[in-house]
Amino acid sequence: MTGYHQLLFFFSALGAFNGFLLSIYFAVNAKKKHFANYFLSLLLLVLSVRIVKSVFFYFNPNVSNVFIQIGLSACALIGPFLFLYLKSYTTNEKINWVKHILPYAFIVTVLGVVYPYFENNNLWVRWIINGIYAQWFIYIAFSFKYIRPIVKKIKEKESLKKIDVWFLSIYLGIAFIWLAYAVATYTSYIVGALSFSFILYLVILLFIFRNSKESTFLIEKERYKNKEIDKETMALIDQKLSIIIEKELFLNSNFSLEDASKELKVTKHLLSQYVNEVLGKSFSNLIKDYRIEKAKRLLETEKNYTIESLGYDSGFNSKSTFFTAFKKNTGLTPAEYQKAHSK
Incomplete structure (x- = not known):
């Protein structure tokens, strides 16, 4: 050999x-x-x-x-x-x-x-x-x-x-x-x-x-197992989530689950479980939805800014991410949406 x-x-x-x-x-x-x-x-x-x-x-x-x-x-x-x-x-x-x-x-x-x-x-x-x-x-x-x-x-x-x-x-x-x-x-x-x-x-x-804590041995799904959120806690978290919208915390393109848990004074584990199990989406997708709603309002009211800049003003960190997420959510491109909802 x-x-x-x-x-x-x-x-x-x-x-x-x-x-x-x-x-x-x-x-x-x-x-x-x-x-x-x-x-x-x-x-x-x-x-x-x-x-x-x-x-x-x-x-x-x-x-x-x-x-x-x-x-x-x-x-x-x-x-x-x-x-x-x-x-x-x-x-x-x-x-x-x-x-x-x-x-x-x-x-x-x-x-x-x-x-x-x-x-x-x-x-x-x-x-x-x-x-x-x-x-x-x-x-x-x-x-x-x-x-x-x-x-x-x-x-x-x-x-x-x-x-x-x-x-x-x-x-x-x-x-x-x-x-x-x-x-x-x-x-x-x-x-x-x-x-x-x-x-x-x-x-x-x-x-x-x-x-x-995100490794394959401590995956979130296992942590949630047999730990249901009681109705009182769900109502409290639902109320607290409105703070993100009121303060427009999602406009920070780097806003994370950890940032939210500190602001809302809720553990990351509980907040993540609520968003996943009750709202049926990931935390990142929830924040993305908030940003799209903000973008819709800007597209309907702002005429003197480029669509790309409105995407950044809504919290998105890139043009491609904004366009992709918006089209997926609404079925329209930002330009098509602005044209259809211009006042």
């Missing part, structure tokens, strides 16, 4: 090893924080099994066929675990993990027993493996539903929370690894180093976010 291949083997194997370690970490962490971390743990486990299979098959084609079969079969669970992990964090629905895991585990097990890889190599290469990769892709497509809000934030040039970066990294990492395996016939079969990059990135994110 040349120096280049030794280096490639080292980093590829190290990626798989890191995957196993992270799998154990999240399995242990799940007991203390969030059940969804079990799905993340199992996702990293089956992904690492697949990586190990690739590494050893690439550097030793004579490796046991049973080992190859196990590695290929693990792919059938990567997509489902990705889907379950993202869904469990972003919805309040009860997760029926059984229907997403047991059928595939049963099918690949039966296929492995009835049609073992070492006796039915052509069947596996032509049909079973392609079927597993197709199923993996379908779950990646289904999982995009839970990533769409993050993509929407990017399109609207909103700042991403650390938890958004975490979920997007996991999703894109899994999708990229799927693509690498899917086109392995045309490129190189060894994607262990590629997978290692993904695992290493997760490790880096893990250390960066480990003390963050």
